[in-house]
Amino acid sequence: xxxxxxxxxxxxxxxxxxxxxxxxxxxxxxxxxxxxxxxxxxxxxxxxxxxxxxxxxxxxxxxxxxxxxxxxxxxxxxxxxxxxxxxxxxxxxxxxxxxxxxxxxxxxxxxxxxxxxxxxxxxxxxxxxxxxxxxxxxxxxxxxxxxxxxxxxxxxxxxxxxxxxxxxxxxxxxxxxxxxxxxxxxxxxxxxxxxxxxxxxxxxxxxxxxxxxxxxxxxxxxxxxxxxxxxxxxx
Amino acid sequence: xxxxxxxxxxxxxxxxxxxxxxxxxxxxxxxxxxxxxxxxxxxxxxxxxxxxxxxxxxxxxxxxxxxxxxxxxxxxxxxxxxxxxxxxxxxxxxxxxxx
Numbered sequence: 001x002x003x004x005x006x007x008x009x010x011x012x013x014x015x016x017x018x019x020x021x022x023x024x025x026x027x028x029x030x031x032x033x034x035x036x037x038x039x040x041x042x043x044x045x046x047x048x049x050x051x052x053x054x055x056x057x058x059x060x061x062x063x064x065x066x067x068x069x070x071x072x073x074x075x076x077x078x079x080x081x082x083x084x085x086x087x088x089x090x091x092x093x094x095x096x097x098x099x100x101x102x103x104x105x106x107x108x109x110x111x112x113x114x115x116x117x118x119x120x121x122x123x124x125x126x127x128x129x130x131x132x133x134x135x136x137x138x139x140x141x142x143x144x145x146x147x148x149x150x151x152x153x154x155x156x157x158x159x160x161x162x163x164x165x166x167x168x169x170x171x172x173x174x175x176x177x178x179x180x181x182x183x184x185x186x187x188x189x190x191x192x193x194x195x196x197x198x199x200x201x202x203x204x205x206x207x208x209x210x211x212x213x214x215x216x217x218x219x220x221x222x223x224x225x226x227x228x229x230x231x232x233x234x235x
Numbered sequence: 236x237x238x239x240x241x242x243x244x245x246x247x248x249x250x251x252x253x254x255x256x257x258x259x260x261x262x263x264x265x266x267x268x269x270x271x272x273x274x275x276x277x278x279x280x281x282x283x284x285x286x287x288x289x290x291x292x293x294x295x296x297x298x299x300x301x302x303x304x305x306x307x308x309x310x311x312x313x314x315x316x317x318x319x320x321x322x323x324x325x326x327x328x329x330x331x332x333x334x
Contacts, residue, residue: 050306070306071238079307085300086307091247096304102244103308126300145307 001025001180002078002149004047007056009039016042017053018204022182026148029171029181029194031212034201035225040184041083043201044151047182048080049073061148077148083157086138087126093137094122100144108144116140116166132163139170149180156187168194188226192216200225241310247301248315254295255319258288259326275331284327285320292319 004022008015016039024030034040045051047058049070057066060076070080087096097108113119116136121129129137135155142150152171156164164187171181171194185191192198198215200207202224209215222228242248262284267273276284293316296302302312 048306069311071241071309071311074307075241075309080303082303086303088247088299088301088304090299090301095246099245099247099304099308102246103241103310141307 001059001061002047002151002182003059004043005056005059007043007046007058008054009042009046009051010054015204017046020056020201020204020206021208022047022199022206023208024149024180024182026178026180027175028196029175029183031191031195031198032182032184032201032206033186033188033191033198033215033225034184036186038201039204040201041153043206044080044153044182044184048078048151050080079142079145079147079150081138081142081150081152081155083154087134087141089127090125092123092125093118093129096126096137096141097122097144100141104145106144106146108140112140112143112170116170131158132160135159135163135167139167143170143174146177147174147179150174150182152181152183154185155183156185156190161190164190238309238311238314241308242314242318245308245310248318251292251315251318252322254292255288255322256326258291258319259284259323262287273330273334275334276327281324281327284323288319288323289316292316 002022002024004020007017007020009017020039020043022032022043032040032043042051046053049068049072052067057064058068060073060078063076101107116139118133118136118140121133121137126134126137155167159167168190171183175181175196183191192212195212198209198212200209200215200221209218209221215221263273296312296315305312305315
């Protein structure tokens, strides 16, 4: 489980987050949704220890941190997938799995390799992979890590519907195994079926809206994020 | 497991001292070309060497997109830079002993 509480962050004079909270329990997929520039990625990076918050704390598996760093949280079971640059360009796909094995003594399941159809990519360099192949390899590495918390920034961006379905099913599988999964994104129709709960981030703060169905029926969320008018909401 | 233990277990970590060696050789050749001699560095020049190697290693790590994977493997991205700097200092000490 990961909890981020009372998080505030400013960049210069611009306040991005003020008293934002994120609570993502184990065995659940939590969607962090909000408009562009609302602070989703910043909150995720703070949770991952990549950015220090001005105020607030992050708790992962009952350890609380006011200031921490990514590597320390990673050793505690967190895995962070940014929207780009998650893999080292000079290494092959197999090298990534080998490094994971050397550090955490974990191997990727053959079943995952087959399901994600990345067997033929293992000896290829990361720089030669397409966007979709890169995404599949990233999620395979995340699954091989068996993290207690997975933070995923816009995993569906640029992905075709079949890949979205595949990635979503992998998130579901991780959550069944006990991982607290947090995903962000704007592909609401693709994301919603895989989510257990929705957190809406707007005006620098967060609102826990509950299930996707509850979120869809929340008037302010419908109006200000989904862009559905009041007439449609009442229809 | 600390960051350092993690770094030493990684195969990709072997590249950092080698890259630092390359940068150090280039800097040394540049100085030798200018002065015409291989002399021990002053403290100020050594500090500049360390700063240049830190900067080049950081740029190289960004170019190779190694920061995030290192973090996810439990290794702070600053550590390879420290490793590169230590390599440079070690080489300078070795050169001083030899000459």
